[in-house]
Amino acid sequence: MAQPNHDPITATADAGDVLGAYLRSQATAFLRGLRLHEESGADAAESGVAARSLRGAARRISGSLATFRVVTESSWADGLRTELVWLSSTLADEHAYAARLARLMDALHRLSGSPELPAPRGSAGALTVGSARAGALLDRQLTLARTRAHSATLQALGSSRFHAVADAVAVLASEVPLDAVAARGRVGEVLVPLAAVAETRLSAAVSALPPVGGCEAAPSPYDADHDGLWHEVRRLLRVHRYAREVLGEDVTRPAAAGEALDRHRDAAEAAAASATAARTPRIAPATAYALGVLHADQRHEVEAARAEFQHLWLREPAVTPR
Amino acid sequence: MAQPNHDPITATADAGDVLGAYLRSQATAFLRGLRLHEESGADAAESGVAARSLRGAARRISGSLATFRVVTESSWADGLRTELVWLSSTLADEHAYAARLARLMDALHRLSGSPELPAPRGSAGALTVGSARAGALLDRQLTLARTRAHSATLQALGSSRFHAVADAVAVLASEVPLDAVAARGRVGEVLVPLAAVAETRLSAAVSALPPVGGCEAAPSPYDADHDGLWHEVRRLLRVHRYAREVLGEDVTRPAAAGEALDRHRDAAEAAAASATAARTPRIAPATAYALGVLHADQRHEVEAARAEFQHLWLREPAVTPR
Numbered sequence: 089m090a091q092p093n094h095d096p097i098t099a100t101a102d103a104g105d106v107l108g109a110y111l112r113s114q115a116t117a118f119l120r121g122l123r124l125h126e127e128s129g130a131d132a133a134e135s136g137v138a139a140r141s142l143r144g145a146a147r148r149i150s151g152s153l154a155t156f157r158v159v160t161e162s163s164w165a166d167g168l169r170t171e172l173v174w175l176s177s178t179l180a181d182e183h184a185y186a187a188r189l190a191r192l193m194d195a196l197h198r199l200s201g202s203p204e205l206p207a208p209r210g211s212a213g214a215l216t217v218g219s220a221r222a223g224a225l226l227d228r229q230l231t232l233a234r235t236r237a238h239s240a241t242l243q244a245l246g247s248s249r250f251h252a253v254a255d256a257v258a259v260l261a262s263e264v265p266l267d268a269v270a271a272r273g274r275v276g277e278v279l280v281p282l283a284a285v286a287e288t289r290l291s292a293a294v295s296a297l298p299p300v301g302g303c304e305a306a307p308s309p310y311d312a313d314h315d316g317l318w319h320e321v322r323r324l325l326r327v328h329r330y331a332r333e334v335l336g337e338d339v340t341r342p343a344a345a346g347e348a349l350d351r352h353r354d355a356a357e358a359a360a361a362s363a364t365a366a367r368t369p370r371i372a373p374a375t376a377y378a379l380g381v382l383h384a385d386q387r388h389e390v391e392a393a394r395a396e397f398q399h400l401w402l403r404e405p406a407v408t409p410r
Numbered sequence: 411m412a413q414p415n416h417d418p419i420t421a422t423a424d425a426g427d428v429l430g431a432y433l434r435s436q437a438t439a440f441l442r443g444l445r446l447h448e449e450s451g452a453d454a455a456e457s458g459v460a461a462r463s464l465r466g467a468a469r470r471i472s473g474s475l476a477t478f479r480v481v482t483e484s485s486w487a488d489g490l491r492t493e494l495v496w497l498s499s500t501l502a503d504e505h506a507y508a509a510r511l512a513r514l515m516d517a518l519h520r521l522s523g524s525p526e527l528p529a530p531r532g533s534a535g536a537l538t539v540g541s542a543r544a545g546a547l548l549d550r551q552l553t554l555a556r557t558r559a560h561s562a563t564l565q566a567l568g569s570s571r572f573h574a575v576a577d578a579v580a581v582l583a584s585e586v587p588l589d590a591v592a593a594r595g596r597v598g599e600v601l602v603p604l605a606a607v608a609e610t611r612l613s614a615a616v617s618a619l620p621p622v623g624g625c626e627a628a629p630s631p632y633d634a635d636h637d638g639l640w641h642e643v644r645r646l647l648r649v650h651r652y653a654r655e656v657l658g659e660d661v662t663r664p665a666a667a668g669e670a671l672d673r674h675r676d677a678a679e680a681a682a683a684s685a686t687a688a689r690t691p692r693i694a695p696a697t698a699y700a701l702g703v704l705h706a707d708q709r710h711e712v713e714a715a716r717a718e719f720q721h722l723w724l725r726e727p728a729v730t731p732r
Contacts, residue, residue: 366699373698377688380702388710 097336103278104271107156108264110334111149115261118145122254125245139179139241146176149257151330155286159278161265168260171253178244184357185234189227191358195385196223196378218374222382225365225375275335283331290324294401297321300394312387315356318394322349345401352393359386419658425600426593429478430586432656433471437583440467444576447567461501461563468498471579473652477608481600483587490582493575500566506679507556511549513680517707518545518700540696544704547687547697597657605653612646616723619643622716634709637678640716644671667723674715681708 097106121141128134150172153165200219244250270278298314329342359382366379419428447460472494475487522541566572592600620636651664681704688701 366695371695373688373693373695375698376695377698377702377705380699380704381706382702383699384703384706384710388706 099276146172181237189230218378221375222378348397355389421598468494503559511552540700543697544700670719677711
């Protein structure tokens with residue numbers, strides 16, 4: 089993934105120059121990721137790295153086009169943004185299923201250390217039965233989903249829709265379609281206020297989050313009703329982070345807080361996958377029990393990630409005053 | 411339960427006078443609780459209060475006999491202590507099963523609010539099925555255990571062993587068998603050093619506890635291996651608290667920390683009861699799944715109670731310097 093440029097940008101520079109340089113560098117990163125992906129062939133690890141780099145560049149381009157829309161040719165920006173969102177979400181699925189399976193297997197392994205986990209008739213050997221069966225069931229279901237996602241990715245990358253996106257990004261790498269008037273404005277008068285709008289949107293979404301229990305309050309961590317509010321904060325935090333990258337500002341804090349929200353999303357989806365697996369007809373009670381423990385465990389990870397985000401994002405108001 | 415006397419006790423008072431006064435007041439409380447229990451008849455609430463008061467006095471007498479053993483006639487003290495420990499643990503069982511069932515029902519009720527809890531085939535109505543069946547199973551098992559404990563209590567209270575204990579406590583209410591030499595020593599030279607030994611034992615047990623995860627560290631809350639270490643700290647904290655009561659010292663902090671350890675014990679036993687219920691042959695997968703969620707939930711309550719104890723007991727070293 090292309091690393092953002094952290095050199096300070098003067099407020100008197102031209103808005104178009106600064107935004108253009110960022111978009112061109114991300115477009116170049118996108119094309120590099122694409123070439124790497126084509127060359128990786130059947131090497132799963134290399135292909136994964138390439139897909140990750142492609143996704144990162146696609147998200148940065150679409151995110152900055154959203155924030156700084158009026159500085160660009162808006163109808164062009166809207167069209168490209170839609171296509172990049174489609175592409176990065178398609179590319180994300182395969183990795184997400186693999187990561188979810190790995191997370192659930194790690195958790196099962198950790199939980200199996202317990203003498204109180206499913207041991208029908210109290211026999212020590214039976215402990216492993218429920219966990220092992222739950223693991224096998226999850227492996228079957230998530231591997232199937234990942235295989236389907238892999239096919240969908242291959243299909244997407246071979247589609248004319250994808251080739252049109254790649255062509256548009258190739259053009260972007262050399263020339264960014266800008267709004268003639270807005271692009272001539274100064275960074276401090278054009279880009280900074282637009283970035284502030286993105287930050288305000290984020291702050292409002294954070295303020296609207298329901299309170300996090302923490303360790304001591306009575307928890308109700310199984311309530312997935314609020315997950316959507318958190319996922320939206322995750323999306324807005326990314327947009328905010330990319331806007332800071334455009335301005336050459338430090339992104340350490342949004343990046344760290346974003347990682348907590350990535351863990352939040354991963355744990356919430358892992359919990360849902362465990363609940364889904366438990367609905368498989370005709371599974372053994374020991375399997376269902378292990379899936380129940382796993383579900384609760386992942387919902388507690390959701391709670392821990394929320395607390396960590398609050399800690400990272402709200403306890404250091406000096407860095408980004410709100 | 412008789413409230414401890416918080417009046418400051420002068421270090422120059424006679425050790426025997428101070429210990430004797432405490433033991434006599436607890437013996438009186440014991441006899442009052444016994445009378446209340448006999449009069450309560452079939453009134454479950456009144457009988458519960460009486461049993462609680464009996465248990466509290468029995469624990470206080472046996473705890474202070476342990477700490478200040480050398481100030482009393484030791485062989486008498488050892489004998490009575492053994493009998494009081496037997497009695498208070500017998501009396502505790504019935505209440506413990508009732509409290510465990512109430513705790514698990516509360517948790518099931520709380521957890522059932524989740525849209526991700528057991529819903530085979532995704533139907534909304536089925537959500538309640540797993541939780542309701544798990545609740546019915548736990549109710550059946552714990553009510554049976556409570557009924558057995560009730561019979562055991564009635565049998566114990568009618569036994570000659572119990573009447574011998576009651577007689578010994580009745581003697582204690584008027585005359586405490588003391589060691590002639592040690593009892594004439596000053597409080598500051600006899601009781602205070604013995605209380606310090608009890609506190610040192612507690613501190614050593616607390617230091618030996620494995621680190622608590624807290625919210626942010628990677629938790630392995632399903633590992634019940636360490637429960638015993640925590641239960642031992644709970645026991646030693648009580649002994650320490652009763653020693654402070656004998657000396658007329660403030661017990662606010664050990665009492666609060668003790669409540670956290672009570673919750674720890676209750677949650678650990680509730681988790682074990684859920685795991686036991688899941689081993690019932692021929693239960694439905696949805697029931698097993700709900701029991702798995704319940705088990706994990708109670709193990710997380712165990713972790714929360716540990717964190718709370720650490721917070722209450724270790725973060726305020728000014729009150730009890732160590």
